[in-house]
Amino acid sequence: MPHFSMRVARDGLGQEFLDAVEPAFGKIAQRPMIWRILKGRFRRYLIHHFPYAVIYAIEDDTVYVVAIMHMKRKPDYRQDRVRDK
Numbered sequence: 001m002p003h004f005s006m007r008v009a010r011d012g013l014g015q016e017f018l019d020a021v022e023p024a025f026g027k028i029a030q031r032p033m034i035w036r037i038l039k040g041r042f043r044r045y046l047i048h049h050f051p052y053a054v055i056y057a058i059e060d061d062t063v064y065v066v067a068i069m070h071m072k073r074k075p076d077y078r079q080d081r082v083r084d085k
Contacts, residue, residue, distance in 0.1 A: 020047050021068060024054050032056070032063050042066060 024045050028035065038044040038055060045054040047068075055067045 017047075017050055017052075020050055021052075021054070025065070028054060028056060028063055028065075032058050046071070 024047055028045050032043070035043045035045045041057045043056055043058070045056070047053060051070060051072045053069055053071050054065060055069050056063050056065045058064075
């Protein structure tokens with residue numbers, strides 16, 4: 001998994017976030033078509049216990065993760081980040 005840093009409000013929160021995100025990838029890989037369509041070809045999987053979602057697209061037999069996006073931001077922020085090309 002790629003390394004990244006984030007400011008944490010308390011010790012261990014970053015690890016809790018990773019522990020919530022990693023199972024999302026497995027669930028998406030097992031059944032990519034069941035999660036909600038966000039826009040066009042993009043789908044959304046909500047991460048449990050955090051206000052984030054995995055945004056992904058499916059092409060042939062491959063799932064592409066486009067973003068792990070904060071869902072409480074302004075809607076236009078998400079619209080600009082996820083464009084159906």
